[in-house]
Amino acid sequence: KKIAFTAPGPKPWPIIGSLHLLGQHESPFEAFTALSKIYGDVFSITLGSTPCVVVNNFKLIREVLITKGAEFGGRPNFMRFHKLFGGDRNNSLALCDWSSLQKTRRSIARIYCAPKFTSLQYDDVNKVGTEAVEVLLVELRKQPMGQPVQVKPLILAACANMFTQYMCSTSFDYRNVEFQKIVRYFDEIFWEINQGYAVDFLPWLLPFYSGHMRKISDWASVIRKFILARIIDQHRASLDPGVPPKDFTDALLLHLEEDPNMNWQHIIFELEDFLGGHSAVGNLVMVTLTAIVKYPEIAKRIQAEVDSVTAGTRYPNLFDRSAMPFTEATLWETLRTASSPIVPHVATTDTEIDGYTVKKGTMVFVNNYELNVGADYWKNPQEFNPERFISEDGTIVKPSHFIPFSTGKRTCIGQRLVQCFSFIILATLLQHYDISSTDKCEVKPSCMAVPPDCFRLVFTPRQVH
Numbered sequence: 001k002k003i004a005f006t007a008p009g010p011k012p013w014p015i016i017g018s019l020h021l022l023g024q025h026e027s028p029f030e031a032f033t034a035l036s037k038i039y040g041d042v043f044s045i046t047l048g049s050t051p052c053v054v055v056n057n058f059k060l061i062r063e064v065l066i067t068k069g070a071e072f073g074g075r076p077n078f079m080r081f082h083k084l085f086g087g088d089r090n091n092s093l094a095l096c097d098w099s100s101l102q103k104t105r106r107s108i109a110r111i112y113c114a115p116k117f118t119s120l121q122y123d124d125v126n127k128v129g130t131e132a133v134e135v136l137l138v139e140l141r142k143q144p145m146g147q148p149v150q151v152k153p154l155i156l157a158a159c160a161n162m163f164t165q166y167m168c169s170t171s172f173d174y175r176n177v178e179f180q181k182i183v184r185y186f187d188e189i190f191w192e193i194n195q196g197y198a199v200d201f202l203p204w205l206l207p208f209y210s211g212h213m214r215k216i217s218d219w220a221s222v223i224r225k226f227i228l229a230r231i232i233d234q235h236r237a238s239l240d241p242g243v244p245p246k247d248f249t250d251a252l253l254l255h256l257e258e259d260p261n262m263n264w265q266h267i268i269f270e271l272e273d274f275l276g277g278h279s280a281v282g283n284l285v286m287v288t289l290t291a292i293v294k295y296p297e298i299a300k301r302i303q304a305e306v307d308s309v310t311a312g313t314r315y316p317n318l319f320d321r322s323a324m325p326f327t328e329a330t331l332w333e334t335l336r337t338a339s340s341p342i343v344p345h346v347a348t349t350d351t352e353i354d355g356y357t358v359k360k361g362t363m364v365f366v367n368n369y370e371l372n373v374g375a376d377y378w379k380n381p382q383e384f385n386p387e388r389f390i391s392e393d394g395t396i397v398k399p400s401h402f403i404p405f406s407t408g409k410r411t412c413i414g415q416r417l418v419q420c421f422s423f424i425i426l427a428t429l430l431q432h433y434d435i436s437s438t439d440k441c442e443v444k445p446s447c448m449a450v451p452p453d454c455f456r457l458v459f460t461p462r463q464v465h
């Protein structure tokens, strides 16, 4: 008879478990990599009183996300996740446990959020993206040129309009105070969701976090009220079940009429989830711009590419992507080096990883930081070098272990939109400006988010493009 063993790991202390070990490095993922050198590529760790397993190599990560994806489809029960979604994290697509409702929600979203290259939706993404970036250029021209500018809110507003226009056929003026407020709150939430807190694992600390938790649920509820009043109500008034849906919002509303398992709340929460994706794109662009500032030669290569493709006579667009591999590769290299964490998974049944027993309810961390910067996976991993994603024939190549959007059942639904919108913004900004900074442009390791109030950038109009 086979004897069941759990994976080796550090001995937990009473109450805090091994939480203290995560504090010994700049990011918990660096701590995981360090611990994997002691305990092996799969190890157990108790955080607070939660049993966790960390998987650290590509073979085991595939086992968790693909081969046994169905057994690891749950999400952690963090209080913050509930607070963000009206008291129940199952309202959220990214933070809910796996269910048939989730399957339905993902399938409605896929057509709109993962548009194929030859689809009508792709043309729409292109149109919406290029129009919104032209408005961004107009706003940038109003800023003092050659001086430090707090540019994040402008970039986020452009991204927000790309998302609201694409998904809800609605966009907003940059001076609309309510719009500014929800863009800010979405960004606060994005920053928040990217932080790890001891209270996630030590719920008895909750009384000390009550103010913080209230703030989180207030941000989310202001956002939902805005979505209902400014977007859903208008769509509902003009909805015509006899014609194909004009956008994602219509598709969701039509689905509500057909599917008894769907209710009003689901629609609002689903829109909130997807519209919130704009903060991810805006933060990715900000992180990419830190590389542009740090490595001026990379900016020059992107400028050469955009100048040659557009001959200085038009704005770049999505159909230029294949002719601008360096620009695209810079975004992939940013995703690699920033190494955004994969949301933890949870075992929904008693199972195994690499032969070790994993009990139902165990939280599983996928150490994608190791996949992104480990010496076993990359040549000179610490170097920022977009060339690593360009093949000899000038096309983009991504090694199979590079999974910035994860893989399997719960893979990111927004990845195509991210690639499309961030490409348009980066290419157009560099077509028009040289970008530098007098501030320290630092990004935390293993984090795709920069704080809502972050470094300023200096935009200098280019003479030739």
Ligand code: HEM
Binding pocket: 065, 093, 094, 095, 106, 113, 273, 274, 275, 276, 277, 278, 280, 281, 284, 340, 341, 342, 343, 344, 345, 404, 405, 406, 407, 409, 410, 411, 412, 413, 414, 415, 417, 418, 448
């Ligand atoms: C730089 C930008 C982004 C990165 C790096 C990113 C990465 C990820 C990762 C790693 C996951 C977790 C997958 C897993 O647990 O296995 C995820 C989930 C998800 N992402 Fe993204 N994402 C980005 C932007 C977006 C955008 C723009 C949207 C929406 C339009 C979006 C929608 C989602 C959703 C709905 C999920 C949850 C899927 C599920 O749990 O079933 N993401 N993303």
